[in-house]
Structure formats: structure tokens, C-alpha cells
Amino acid sequence: MPVVETFNLTKKYGKLTAVENLNISIDEGEVFGLLGPNGAGKTTIIKMLATLLEPTSGTAKVNGFDVLAQPEKVRESIGIIFQEPSSDELLTGYENIKLYAMMYGIPKAQISSGIREALELVELSDRKDDLVKHYSGGMRRRLEIARSLIHKPKVLFLDEPTLGLDPRGREKMWNYIVRLVKELKMTVLLTTHYMEEADSLANRIGIIDRGKIVVLDSPRALKKSLGGDLVTIRGAETSRVDELRKLGFVRDIKQDGSETRISVEDVGENLQQILKVAGKIDSVEVRNTTLNDVFLRWAGRTIEDEGESGWFEKIVQESVEKA
Amino acid sequence: MNWAGVYAIWQREMLTFFREKPRIVSAVANPILWLLAFGGGLGSSVVIPGVEDYSQYIFAGILMQTFLFSSIFYGAYLVWDRRIDLLKAILVTPLSRSSIFLGKVLGGVTFSLVEAAIILVFGVVIGIHYTVLSVFLTLLMVAVAAAGLTAVGLTIGSFMTSPEGFQLITTFVIFPLFFLSGALYPLGDLNIYLATLSGINPLSYIVDVLRSILIGLQYFGTLENIIIIVSFTLIANIIGIQAFKRMRA
Numbered sequence: 001m002p003v004v005e006t007f008n009l010t011k012k013y014g015k016l017t018a019v020e021n022l023n024i025s026i027d028e029g030e031v032f033g034l035l036g037p038n039g040a041g042k043t044t045i046i047k048m049l050a051t052l053l054e055p056t057s058g059t060a061k062v063n064g065f066d067v068l069a070q071p072e073k074v075r076e077s078i079g080i081i082f083q084e085p086s087s088d089e090l091l092t093g094y095e096n097i098k099l100y101a102m103m104y105g106i107p108k109a110q111i112s113s114g115i116r117e118a119l120e121l122v123e124l125s126d127r128k129d130d131l132v133k134h135y136s137g138g139m140r141r142r143l144e145i146a147r148s149l150i151h152k153p154k155v156l157f158l159d160e161p162t163l164g165l166d167p168r169g170r171e172k173m174w175n176y177i178v179r180l181v182k183e184l185k186m187t188v189l190l191t192t193h194y195m196e197e198a199d200s201l202a203n204r205i206g207i208i209d210r211g212k213i214v215v216l217d218s219p220r221a222l223k224k225s226l227g228g229d230l231v232t233i234r235g236a237e238t239s240r241v242d243e244l245r246k247l248g249f250v251r252d253i254k255q256d257g258s259e260t261r262i263s264v265e266d267v268g269e270n271l272q273q274i275l276k277v278a279g280k281i282d283s284v285e286v287r288n289t290t291l292n293d294v295f296l297r298w299a300g301r302t303i304e305d306e307g308e309s310g311w312f313e314k315i316v317q318e319s320v321e322k323a
Numbered sequence: 324m325n326w327a328g329v330y331a332i333w334q335r336e337m338l339t340f341f342r343e344k345p346r347i348v349s350a351v352a353n354p355i356l357w358l359l360a361f362g363g364g365l366g367s368s369v370v371i372p373g374v375e376d377y378s379q380y381i382f383a384g385i386l387m388q389t390f391l392f393s394s395i396f397y398g399a400y401l402v403w404d405r406r407i408d409l410l411k412a413i414l415v416t417p418l419s420r421s422s423i424f425l426g427k428v429l430g431g432v433t434f435s436l437v438e439a440a441i442i443l444v445f446g447v448v449i450g451i452h453y454t455v456l457s458v459f460l461t462l463l464m465v466a467v468a469a470a471g472l473t474a475v476g477l478t479i480g481s482f483m484t485s486p487e488g489f490q491l492i493t494t495f496v497i498f499p500l501f502f503l504s505g506a507l508y509p510l511g512d513l514n515i516y517l518a519t520l521s522g523i524n525p526l527s528y529i530v531d532v533l534r535s536i537l538i539g540l541q542y543f544g545t546l547e548n549i550i551i552i553v554s555f556t557l558i559a560n561i562i563g564i565q566a567f568k569r570m571r572a
Contacts, residue, residue, distance in 0.1 A: 050415050053571075076417045086408035090339040102331035103416040131342075147412075 008058035033202030042191035079148030089133035118146035138169030235282030332426025383534035384506025390435035398476020431473030471556030474563035
């Protein structure tokens with residue numbers, strides 16, 4: 001049985017469609033990654049699955065409970081970590097978790113042993129009585145993981161779990177997520193706009209752009225589907241590019257201004273022939289396929305193109321400024 | 324109602340409140356300044372019939388002002404919790420919105436009681452005489468009224484999108500209500516317009532009931548005061564819970 005399943009899940013803000021007819025199904029024990037630029041609709045999806053936001057149409061089931069019909073049941077069975085830190089700075093780490101345990105109705109007798117276990121898992125036991133305002137960014141994130149585990153949820157939603165962390169903190173966070181999946185057999189839905197993060201953590205990745213999943217598969221299959229390697233040439237004549245298309249080992253060609261991106265099955269074997277057919281060019285660059293290329297292929301641009309705030313936030317912001 | 328959850332929300336408010344010492348200090352320093360500087364200053368040239376000491380006359384009004392500001396701002400502070408993801412993390416627990424609301428209101432009531440207790444102690448300095456009963460009744464009325472005012476603040480906070488609106492609340496909600504409540508002058512001699520505005524202002528009844536308990540002066544009837552204050556608190560809480568249920572996370 002799928003742990004998370006969406007049925008034409010849609011969210012509209014006026015004329016803007018933030019999420020459009022989303023149909024995904026996540027199996028038990030799976031780490032599912034939603035990869036997309038900021039503002040692609042990832043957080044909106046998580047909010048709808050966590051019952052914080054009502055879908056405009058469609059619905060979703062989490063642990064078998066419908067988000068519209070049984071929101072309390074859904075909330076009881078999920079853990080979630082938001083993009084922004086959500087711990088109380090004036091409370092200690094221990095107090096933060098304890099208050100949440102009470103809100104989840106965990107029996108008093110089990111609270112302290114539960115907190116101890118959770119804090120040990122994220123290696124914060126020795127700092128548990130310090131106020132959170134003295135924690136580093138990475139420690140706050142870890143505290144939130146511990147907090148989200150206190151009621152032993154079956155599924156964990158992680159919304160950009162490493163946003164704002166330094167590379168070391170990010171790597172540490174990845175290790176914890178891997179451990180959660182292994183030791184607690186949790187199902188994880190992760191959103192990210194970091195390619196390496198999706199690549200190293202997720203069993204399956206859904207690339208999302210402007211509210212729609214454009215492609216969905218395992219990271220390996222996604223990379224393989226592009227035909228292995230990428231040759232980028234600049235300044236080739238259009239007639240030559242058409243010639244290139246006819247070559248048997250060329251999987252795909254994308255033209256972007258003067259830049260031609262050619263997906264090739266085996267670049268070592270075929271580079272020479274490509275250059276011969278391309279004729280006079282300004283430059284050539286050869287690269288093995290990464291998820292970035294996959295994204296570029298399906299979304300038609302790089303993930304960083306949108307900058308810090310995405311197209312959706314920009315439009316909302318503009319409309320607010322006009323009003 | 325999930326009582327362990329309500330208790331958890333209340334406890335969180337208490338822990339953070341008592342760790343933010345400047346907040347308590349400024350909350351009680353301001354009214355003391357009013358009593359000494361405003362009450363003492365204006366009182367030296369103002370005579371209110373039947374009143375010996377102007378500072379004592381406005382004492383009930385200043386007491387009300389203290390928890391009026393702190394209750395409404397405590398509630399409206401919700402907008403801050405919403406801006407960061409603090410409130411979202413609470414909304415995603417199985418706790419119902421009305422339980423969260425109740426926990427917050429109880430928090431606001433507790434703060435108001437702490438502040439009122441400090442102001443009451445200061446009342447001795449300006450010559451207010453207390454009995455055990457008058458202190459008990461004062462705190463009881465403070466608790467009931469603060470529950471209503473906190474609910475108003477929470478309702479405002481659930482609609483507000485940015486903390487910049489605080490200034491607007493002060494200018495257009497708190498000050499008009501305060502000035503028209505009879506906190507600083509008797510309502511008996513007002514012209515018809517001001518009298519009407521004062522009559523529909525729930526704060527007038529709060530000031531009146533506190534003043535009657537503290538220095539034995541009163542304008543409205545006791546029963547009238549109590550019915551209006553209790554109704555105000557009930558209605559404010561019913562509206563507040565509905566607003567909370569509709570609030571976007």
C-alpha cells in the first residue's frame with residue numbers, strides 16, 4: 001500500500017496555478033525527492049499533505065487517511081520539518097521537544113525516555129538543557145528532526161532540510177536522514193533544490209517545474225535516459241546542427257542560442273565524428289551527465305535560473321505591490 | 324478539548340514570558356509612570372466631584388490600561404509566530420485549533436494577572452486601601468476581562484499579515500477605546516456623542532467595575548457591569564475561535 005498518494009492534487013491562487021493535477025504515489029520505506037527551483041510548488045504540496053493548506057481540487061491520502069476527511073488522523077501520523085527554523089529560541093532543546101510530546105498526547109511515562117532516544121539519534125544529548133538561541137543552524141535542524149520523531153510518525157516530510165546549512169552541516173544532515181530510513185524504516189518525502197541532495201538521498205525523484213511533475217524516475221534512470229554524456233558546442237552553423245541530428249548515436253539535441261547541447265551514448269567513441277560533422281565551431285565542452293542536465297532537459301533551463309525567489313513568489317510579490 | 328495540549332501551549336507561553344524580563348519591566352514601568360507623572364501632575368489642578376485624590380481616581384483606569392495593552396499585543400504577537408514557522412509546527416500537531424486558542428488565552432490571562440498584581444502592590448504607594456476580598460475580586464475581574472481582550476488580540480493577529488500593523492492597532496483600536504472608557508475622567512458629564520461612544524465601549528464597564536471594587540466609586544450598575552463584561556469575553560472568544568479555525572497557516 002502506498003504511504004502517500006495524491007489524486008489530481010491542485011492548488012490555485014486566483015488565476016495562478018501553484019500545483020496542477022499532481023498524481024504521485026510513494027511506497028513504504030521509500031525516500032522520494034521533489035526536485036525543483038524555488039517557487040515550483042514543492043512547499044505547497046507539502047503543506048497540502050500536512051493539512052495546513054486546503055487543495056483547490058483533488059485530494060491526497062497519507063497513511064491511508066484522506067487529508068480532507070480525516071485531517072487529525074493525518075497529522076497524528078506525520079512528522080514534518082519546515083524550511084524555516086520552527087523551534088522556540090527561549091526554550092531549551094529538551095523543553096521544545098517535551099511541549100510537542102504533550103501536544104501529541106504522548107503519555108507522561110513515555111515522554112522522557114522518548115526524548116532521550118530522539119536526542120541521542122541526532123547527537124544533541126549533551127546540549128539538551130541549553131537554550132535553542134545558543135544552537136547553531138545545523139543543531140536547530142537536528143533538534144527539529146528529533147522533535148518530529150517524538151510521536152513515531154510513519155512518514156516524514158522534509159521541506160528543504162539543508163537550506164542555509166554549510167557544506168559540513170549539510171553532509172551531517174544527509175547522514176541522519178539515511179539513518180532514519182535505515183533504522184526506523186521511515187518513509188520520507190523530501191523537497192530540495194540541491195541536485196546532489198536529491199541524487200544522494202532519493203530512491204526516486206520527481207522533477208517539478210511550475211507546479212507540474214515533468215519527469216519521475218530513479219536518479220540513475222533519469223541520468224541514463226539522457227543518453228549518458230553531454231557534448232556542448234558553441235557557434236555551429238544551423239545546417240551542420242541538422243546534420244548532427246541524423247547521426248545514429250546522437251540521442252537528443254537542444255539548441256539554446258548559439259549553444260548546441262548534444263546527448264551522446266558514448267562520447268569517447270564518437271566525439272571525433274561529432275566534431276567532424278559540426279565543422280567550424282567556437283568551442284566544445286564534454287561532460288558526463290548529472291541531474292543538472294536532467295533538469296535542464298526537462299525544465300528547459302537550469303535550476304538556478306530563477307534566483308533566490310521563484311517565479312511564483314515573484315508574481316505574487318508583484319501583484320501585492322500593485323494592489 | 325485536549326487538556327494536556329492546552330497545558331503545553333500555556334506552559335510554553337509561561338516559559339518564554341518569564342525569560343523575557345524586559346517585557347515585564349516595560350509592561351509595569353509604563354503604568355507607574357502614568358500614575359506618578361500624569362496622575363500627580365494633572366491631579367494638582369483637576370478637581371473631580373466626590374474624589375479626593377486624582378491618582379486614586381485613575382488607578383482603576385491605569386490598571387485596565389496595563390492589561391489592555393499587554394493582552395491585545397500578546398494576541399496580535401501571533402503574527403510574529405506565523406511569520407516564522409513556529410506556529411506552523413504547532414498547527415501540524417493533532418491539537419485542535421480551539422485547544423491552541425484556549426492555551427493562548429490562558430497564557431494572556433496569566434500575564435495580565437502577574438502585571439495586575441504588581442500594579443496593585445504599587446497602589447499602596449498612592450494610598451489605595453485593600454481588603455482580602457477587594458484584591459480577590461479585582462484579580463477575578465482582571466482575569467475575565469483579560470480573557471476577552473486577549474481573544475480580541477488573537478483575532479487581530481490571525482488576520483494580520485505583518486507586524487507593521489501594530490502601530491495601526493494602537494492608534495485606531497487601543498487608544499480610542501482607552502480614552503473613551505472613563506479611565507481618566509468621569510463619564511457623567513460627557514456630551515451625547517462621547518457618552519454614546521463610551522456606553523458601547525466594553526472597556527468603560529471594566530474600568531467601572533474595577534473602580535467600584537477599589538475605591539467604591541461607580542457609574543453603571545454592578546449587575547450591568549458584570550453582564551456586559553462576561554458577555555464581551557464570551558463573544559470575543561467565540562469570534563476568536565472561528566477566526567483561528569479559518570486562519571491560514
